[in-house]
Amino acid sequence: MRYGPIMMTTETRDRLLGFQAAWDHPVTRWVTIGIAVLIVVSGSILWCGRRTGRFGDAAFNDAFGRWKSWTWLSVGILVPVLLGAAWTIAAVTLLSLGCYREFARATGLFRQRLISVAVVLGILILNFAVLDHYERLFFSMAPLTVALITVISIPVDRPQGYVQRVALGALGFLMFGFSLGYIGNIANSQDYRPLLVLMLLGVAMNDIFAYCTGKLLKGPKLLPETSPGKTISGAVGGLLLTTTLTIFVGHHVFVGTNMGHPIKLIILGLLISSLGQLGDLVLSSIKRDVGIKDIGAVIPGHGGLLDRFDSLVLVPPAVYHFVSLNLGPLGGDQPIRILTGG
Amino acid sequence: MEDWDLKPAAGMDLPPVQQHRSIAREGGLLESVVRGGWWSFVRCSLKVFHRIDYQGREHLPQKPSFIMVANHESHLDAMVIGSSLPLRMRNELFPLAAGDLFFERNAIAAFSAITLNALPIWRRKCGKQGMIDLRKRLLSEPCVYILFPEGTRTRNGEMGAFRPGLGMLAAGTDVPVIPCFLQGTGVAFPPDRVMPRWKKISMTIGEPMYFGNVENRREGWNAIAAEVEASVRQVAQHRLIQCPPNK
Numbered sequence: 001m002r003y004g005p006i007m008m009t010t011e012t013r014d015r016l017l018g019f020q021a022a023w024d025h026p027v028t029r030w031v032t033i034g035i036a037v038l039i040v041v042s043g044s045i046l047w048c049g050r051r052t053g054r055f056g057d058a059a060f061n062d063a064f065g066r067w068k069s070w071t072w073l074s075v076g077i078l079v080p081v082l083l084g085a086a087w088t089i090a091a092v093t094l095l096s097l098g099c100y101r102e103f104a105r106a107t108g109l110f111r112q113r114l115i116s117v118a119v120v121l122g123i124l125i126l127n128f129a130v131l132d133h134y135e136r137l138f139f140s141m142a143p144l145t146v147a148l149i150t151v152i153s154i155p156v157d158r159p160q161g162y163v164q165r166v167a168l169g170a171l172g173f174l175m176f177g178f179s180l181g182y183i184g185n186i187a188n189s190q191d192y193r194p195l196l197v198l199m200l201l202g203v204a205m206n207d208i209f210a211y212c213t214g215k216l217l218k219g220p221k222l223l224p225e226t227s228p229g230k231t232i233s234g235a236v237g238g239l240l241l242t243t244t245l246t247i248f249v250g251h252h253v254f255v256g257t258n259m260g261h262p263i264k265l266i267i268l269g270l271l272i273s274s275l276g277q278l279g280d281l282v283l284s285s286i287k288r289d290v291g292i293k294d295i296g297a298v299i300p301g302h303g304g305l306l307d308r309f310d311s312l313v314l315v316p317p318a319v320y321h322f323v324s325l326n327l328g329p330l331g332g333d334q335p336i337r338i339l340t341g342g
Numbered sequence: 343m344e345d346w347d348l349k350p351a352a353g354m355d356l357p358p359v360q361q362h363r364s365i366a367r368e369g370g371l372l373e374s375v376v377r378g379g380w381w382s383f384v385r386c387s388l389k390v391f392h393r394i395d396y397q398g399r400e401h402l403p404q405k406p407s408f409i410m411v412a413n414h415e416s417h418l419d420a421m422v423i424g425s426s427l428p429l430r431m432r433n434e435l436f437p438l439a440a441g442d443l444f445f446e447r448n449a450i451a452a453f454s455a456i457t458l459n460a461l462p463i464w465r466r467k468c469g470k471q472g473m474i475d476l477r478k479r480l481l482s483e484p485c486v487y488i489l490f491p492e493g494t495r496t497r498n499g500e501m502g503a504f505r506p507g508l509g510m511l512a513a514g515t516d517v518p519v520i521p522c523f524l525q526g527t528g529v530a531f532p533p534d535r536v537m538p539r540w541k542k543i544s545m546t547i548g549e550p551m552y553f554g555n556v557e558n559r560r561e562g563w564n565a566i567a568a569e570v571e572a573s574v575r576q577v578a579q580h581r582l583i584q585c586p587p588n589k
């Protein structure tokens with residue numbers, strides 16, 4: 001069945017906007033339940049600690065602030081994925097714009113408004129291409145936007161600082177527009193929720209695993225100039241535990257498919273963990289270079305959006321292409337150009 | 343090639359609420375787009391609903407920095423002055439607004455900062471430091487300040503005495519002060535009304551005044567305030583002779 005001038009099948013409409021199938025897959029169901037239980041239990045512990053006087057005012061306020069931020073973050077990430085692909089793509093668009101804004105403000109690129117116009121335009125068209133399921137446009141947006149960034153400030157006739165602003169603009173677009181845009185691309189496959197949940201869970205847990213094993217085992221620093229808090233033991237611990245988690249959850253996500261093979265799940269886990277940690281280090285390098293501690297302050301207890309989502313930045317393209325390599329192009333069985341037709 | 347100049351936005355480590363209240367705050371593309379929309383809307387509204395009439399626009403400097411000073415009758419005043427400037431100056435335009443009115447509640451502070459680009463003056467607790475920070479910003483980057491030296495909107499229609507704060511910004515600098523006279527804003531949107539009335543508004547812009555030779559100390563500030571006040575009164579007199587209010 002097709003709707004009006006927009007070439008959309010019922011199946012596509014359900015994928016984009018249908019939340020009825022949100023918990024059809026056991027992985028999505030159990031991860032959602034797990035997160036909800038964690039939020040309620042940790043909130044209850046805090047509340048009990050406050051009532052019994054185990055937490056002082058300052059400790060409670062600090063912990064409650066972090067709990068509130070984690071709750072909002074979990075809801076903000078999970079709800080769009082559950083609601084449908086269109087909501088996921090909309091959330092990714094906002095995330096891309098927010099991350100670019102913080103990057104531009106941290107590096108001073110925001111003062112070059114024409115470059116920002118090119119990047120924002122690129123992000124908007126790229127995410128429209130994802131919503132439209134127009135992959136050729138999506139992939140062409142990388143060279144086209146970089147080309148626009150290189151030429152947009154030329155008519156101003158101010159060659160001073162040209163290389164810096166163009167390089168920063170291209171880096172900003174490729175990392176926060178093009179790379180994060182792949183999350184939306186993954187959402188263009190029919191059963192996208194468990195795969196997205198696996199990737200997002202892997203990235204989030206990778207941070208926690210690395211932090212906990214690092215604190216527990218201590219040992220030599222990984223890159224003391226770049227990120228003084230990270231240890232080699234933490235990096236290895238994150239790598240091992242995240243890969244184990246990916247094998248376990250991935251087994252249920254890819255059951256009966258070519259991707260279900262343990263070696264492939266190990267590679268997927270290693271990709272998520274290593275690129276997650278590298279993304280973190282990339283942002284640490286930027287922060288150290290610029291000389292700031294946090295890249296923003298919009299999330300109380302965490303810093304800026306990028307301080308929280310830095311480890312996600314490099315992962316989506318790798319997951320998309322690795323899974324596509326093994327299962328065929330993600331979303332290849334879905335109608336294309338659902339909004340523009342043709 | 344120039345040296346790398348990775349200077350982060352001022353106050354980016356502050357939470358959004360505090361950033362809106364910061365005098366050093368810097369806006370980006372989002373704010374620029376919002377302000378473009380806001381000032382376009384203000385210009386259209388003033389033209390359509392208030393048949394706004396500007397006189398003496400040739401006195402406006404072509405480039406920032408400068409200070410626009412006027413009598414204060416209404417919340418419309420800053421809108422009228424802002425609308426007299428080219429749209430391209432919207433990101434350098436900073437109405438100096440009462441902190442207790444425009445920056446105490448978070449939503450109003452966000453609107454004042456993002457849309458109006460207003461900077462706060464805390465009337466009861468400003469102290470010297472607030473004015474020093476404003477002066478520092480005025481001298482270090484292109485800025486157009488809109489300032490009402492009376493300190494508050496008149497309640498009886500009479501222009502009050504100018505306070506020396508203006509002098510603290512302009513004394514010993516090359517920054518020109520532009521005296522302006524606003525007519526009709528108090529009738530169109532008096533302090534006791536919630537919505538403006540459709541009444542005619544006019545703005546007369548006087549010649550720029552320079553205070554590079556005035557010492558940056560209390561006597562100098564008082565002298566500047568008195569001189570600019572006299573100039574605004576003169577512009578007003580000239581305007582009222584040319585075009586009495588009942589015509």
